[in-house]
Structures are given as C-alpha cells and as structure tokens.
Amino acid sequence: MFARARSEEDGPLNAVPLVGGVPSPSSALRAHRLRTIGLAGALLAVALVALAAANMPHAARGGAPARVQTQRHAASSYAVAPSVLPELDSYGFPVLTDVLPKDGSRVVWGICGPGRIAGDFTAALSAMGAKIGAVGAGSLPNALDRATDFARLFRIPRAYGSYEELARDSSVQAVYIATTNNAHFANARLMLLHGKHVLLEKPATVGSAEFAQLVKLAAERDLLFVTNFWTRFFPAIKWAKAVARSGLLGDVVHVQGDMAFQAVRVPGGDRFSLASLGGGAMLDMGCYLVQFAALFLPQPVGGNAPGDARGFDVRALGQVEGGVDTDVAFVVAAGGASASFGTSLRRSSNFALSIYCAHGKIEIDGPANCPVRASYALYDDAASKREPPVPCCGQPLLEQRSFVQPLPTFPPRLLARRGYPNGMGFAYAASAFERCLYTDGCRSLDELPTAEQQLIVDLTAEVFAHIGIYQNVSGM
Numbered sequence: 001m002f003a004r005a006r007s008e009e010d011g012p013l014n015a016v017p018l019v020g021g022v023p024s025p026s027s028a029l030r031a032h033r034l035r036t037i038g039l040a041g042a043l044l045a046v047a048l049v050a051l052a053a054a055n056m057p058h059a060a061r062g063g064a065p066a067r068v069q070t071q072r073h074a075a076s077s078y079a080v081a082p083s084v085l086p087e088l089d090s091y092g093f094p095v096l097t098d099v100l101p102k103d104g105s106r107v108v109w110g111i112c113g114p115g116r117i118a119g120d121f122t123a124a125l126s127a128m129g130a131k132i133g134a135v136g137a138g139s140l141p142n143a144l145d146r147a148t149d150f151a152r153l154f155r156i157p158r159a160y161g162s163y164e165e166l167a168r169d170s171s172v173q174a175v176y177i178a179t180t181n182n183a184h185f186a187n188a189r190l191m192l193l194h195g196k197h198v199l200l201e202k203p204a205t206v207g208s209a210e211f212a213q214l215v216k217l218a219a220e221r222d223l224l225f226v227t228n229f230w231t232r233f234f235p236a237i238k239w240a241k242a243v244a245r246s247g248l249l250g251d252v253v254h255v256q257g258d259m260a261f262q263a264v265r266v267p268g269g270d271r272f273s274l275a276s277l278g279g280g281a282m283l284d285m286g287c288y289l290v291q292f293a294a295l296f297l298p299q300p301v302g303g304n305a306p307g308d309a310r311g312f313d314v315r316a317l318g319q320v321e322g323g324v325d326t327d328v329a330f331v332v333a334a335g336g337a338s339a340s341f342g343t344s345l346r347r348s349s350n351f352a353l354s355i356y357c358a359h360g361k362i363e364i365d366g367p368a369n370c371p372v373r374a375s376y377a378l379y380d381d382a383a384s385k386r387e388p389p390v391p392c393c394g395q396p397l398l399e400q401r402s403f404v405q406p407l408p409t410f411p412p413r414l415l416a417r418r419g420y421p422n423g424m425g426f427a428y429a430a431s432a433f434e435r436c437l438y439t440d441g442c443r444s445l446d447e448l449p450t451a452e453q454q455l456i457v458d459l460t461a462e463v464f465a466h467i468g469i470y471q472n473v474s475g476m
Contacts, residue, residue: 092408094431110172113179114150120423136166181278206476233428250358260344275323286343298335318467370422375402
C-alpha cells in the first residue's frame with residue numbers, strides 16, 4: 001500500500017515570470033540577491049551568461065522537443081508509476097518484509113558519533129524496527145559518557161569510548177557515521193577496513209581523491225558504501241524526478257534554489273565556522289544544492305575545459321571568513337540547461353527548489369532537502385502555436401498537481417531528543433540501505449549511484465576552487 005500519499009488538484013501557483021522558458025533577469029535577481037554581501041550583481045552576470053549558453057543548444061535544435069503524445073492528452077493521462085515510490089506500511093515506513101531473511105534476522109547497526117543528527121537517525125532506526133547493536137564516540141575527553149548516555153536513551157546494548165572499539169565489534173554489520181566533516185574520511189576508512197558496510201553522512205569527504213579511495217576500498221572488500229544524501233529517498237523527490245524525466249513539461253531548462261540560515265557565532269568556533277572541522281555553508285547546505293544539479297540537469301556533452309568538472313561548467317563567487325565559506329553563489333551548467341544556487345551562514349531562506357522546464361515547472365517545497373510536498377504546473381506550449389505569446393506574461397496554465405507524503409510519526413518517548421525538521425525521513429534512506437544488504441549482489445543504490453556520489457564531491461570541489469578554499473586537502 002502507499003500510506004497517506006496523494007496527488008491532488010490545486011489552485012494556480014504563483015509562477016515566476018518567464019522569458020523563453022527561463023526566469024526573467026529581474027526574477028533571477030530577486031531570487032539570488034545576497035543582502036549581506038555585495039555579490040548580487042556579479043552573480044546575476046554569471047547566471048545570465050550561463051543561461052544564455054544553456055539556451056543556445058535548445059534553440060539550435062529548432063522548436064519544441066519531440067513529444068510522444070499531444071500535450072493535453074499527456075496532461076490528462078500522466079501518473080507516476082507505482083514502482084517509482086516506496087511501498088509504505090500503515091505507519092508510513094518503507095516495507096522490508098519482502099526481502100528480510102526467513103528467520104527474521106536483521107542487519108545490526110552501529111552508530112559512529114552520538115551527535116544531534118545521529119539522534120534523529122537512530123530515532124528513525126528504532127521506529128522502523130531496525131536492530132542497533134552499539135554506539136561509539138571518540139572525539140572528546142568525555143567520549144564514553146556521551147556514548148553511554150546515547151545508548152541509554154535509545155536502548156542500545158553497547159557503548160564505546162572510541163571509534164576503534166566500535167569498528168572491532170564483530171556483531172555490528174553496518175555503521176552510520178555522523179562525525180564532524182573533517183573526520184568522515186578517516187572514520188569511513190576505519191569501518192570499511194573492519195568489514196563494515198557504511199552509510200556516511202553527507203558531505204562524504206572534502207576532497208575528491210579521498211572519496212575515490214573509499215569507493216575503491218569498499219569495492220575491494222565487497223561492501224556497500226553510500227553517502228547519506230537522504231534527500232534522494234524521500235517520496236516527494238522521487239515523484240518530482242519522475243515528473244521531470246517523463247517529458248510532460250518538456251526539457252529541463254533551469255534549476256533554482258537557495259539554502260541558508262544565520263549561524264550563531266560560538267566563542268572558539270564550532271563545526272560551522274572552523275575549517276579544521278570542515279565548516280562552511282557549502283559542506284553543510286550547498287552540497288544538497290549540488291546534488292540537485294546532478295539529479296535534474298541533463299548529462300553534459302564534452303568537458304575538460306577550464307571551469308569544468310566532468311563536463312559540467314561551474315562558476316562561483318563567495319565570501320570567506322577564517323578559511324570557510326560563509327556565503328556562496330554558484331552556477332552549474334550542462335547539456336543546454338543550467339542551475340543557479342545560493343547558500344549562506346549569514347542569512348535565512350525557505351530552502352525551496354524550483355525546476356523550470358520548457359513549458360512547465362516543478363516546485364519542491366522547503367525544506368527541499370527533506371520535503372513532504374512537491375507539485376508541478378503544466379503550461380501551454382508556445383512553440384506549438386502559430387502566434388507568439390505576449391512576452392513577460394506567462395503561458396496559459398493547463399494543469400497542476402501536487403504530491404504529499406506525510407512523515408512517519410516521531411516516537412513520543414524520544415521527542416525531547418529531536419534535532420532537525422523532518423528527521424523521521426531518515427527511515428527512507430536507512431530502509432533503502434537495508435534493502436540493498438538483503439538483496440544478493442547489491443552494492444549500489446538506484447537512488448544515488450556511486451558514480452553520481454563522486455560527481456557531487458567533484459562539483460563541490462570545483463566550487464571551492466573558484467572561491468579559494470579547501471585546496472590540496474588530505475585526509476578530509
């Protein structure tokens with residue numbers, strides 16, 4: 001069954017004014033104005049250059065893309081195939097009974113790093129009936145006390161005061177790593193060397209070479225290694241991806257998003273402000289935007305030019321303080337389409353995402369990194385008309401639909417420990433990870449293939465190259 005998911009008819013969306021299928025310059029400027037620093041004009045210039053280049057191939061093809069059905073027929077008949085969405089039980093958790101071992105045994109999880117994010121992830125594991133065998137802490141003098149308190153709260157049988165002890169626990173088969181960004185590589189390598197499957201909290205690593213090493217190590221030991229971009233596993237994201245790739249709205253032309261919050265300065269610094277801990281806006285939020293570019297932009301043709309990362313053209317501007325990025329605006333372009341993003345630790349935003357297509361758009365409500373709602377609007381196709389549309393007034397709306405999938409309920413006993421919005425959505429990623437482990441030969445997830453994880457790291461590194469931070473990193 002598909003618990004509580006629904007597709008519904010809505011009233012008109014507040015559409016961004018379009019010019020030729022691309023947000024108008026005034027709209028792009030409003031969406032990306034960096035109020036706290038003087039980057040707005042420069043970003044707009046970069047974005048417009050990328051958008052102009054992105055549109056040239058589409059115009060060169062001549063007219064609208066080939067359509068299998070007429071537009072109105074497609075609008076009335078389109079529905080996401082059930083196989084796109086996870087099967088959910090009556091509580092809203094993904095079903096695993098079809099792949100669980102006949103004896104009822106389950107993978108035993110270990111938790112590496114008992115912080116706030118790990119608390120939400122562990123609550124989701126507990127609520128979905130997963131088995132958690134141990135937790136390890138190791139970066140602070142009171143590590144054992146922290147691990148013990150965490151274990152007591154989540155009813156975990158064993159607590160360790162070091163990551164090495166957790167790695168040596170032979171009963172643990174899979175480890176979720178949620179340490180600070182600078183320690184991701186070392187901890188993932190440690191767990192892989194001890195034969196553990198690894199779900200590594202994003203960002204996987206700071207350096208591209210380090211991520212490639214982890215991929216190689218996992219393959220050599222026949223282990224599952226996945227970056228926890230939990231976004232990819234939310235039903236609303238799967239629905240939006242299916243709509244974008246269906247052709248209903250035409251080619252994707254532009255993706256636009258902003259993720260920002262005002263970080264509170266902590267005396268001595270913290271994981272947001274210290275380069276030694278892998279701080280900054282890009283590694284905390286910007287990497288979510290990068291993965292949206294990888295998800296929705298078409299595959300590039302060519303590459304290897306200056307500013308290219310595996311065929312994707314990347315441009316970025318940023319404000320740097322103390323070696324970390326506090327405000328970044330960047331553009332990614334490929335295959336005749338582009339994406340413009342902003343991320344910041346100096347201001348706030350609604351974390352929403354828009355995907356503009358040739359004759360429609362997809363909206364992913366904020367927080368788009370863990371959404372429960374997405375929608376699309378289908379407009380009349382101007383390219384199929386004899387008379388050109390009136391500029392700047394938009395296209396006639398043919399249809400719009402939305403998809404809503406409420407989250408499973410957070411366990412009442414653990415509400416005081418809840419750390420982030422929509423944390424119970426970790427169950428979607430954890431279930432996909434477990435499902436793979438119960439499936440013979442599965443060492444990659446369809447939602448986030450290994451090659452795409454590497455691409456996300458590479459594109460993020462290219463942004464860093466533009467703003468001059470995290471260069472020549474080793475072991476991060």
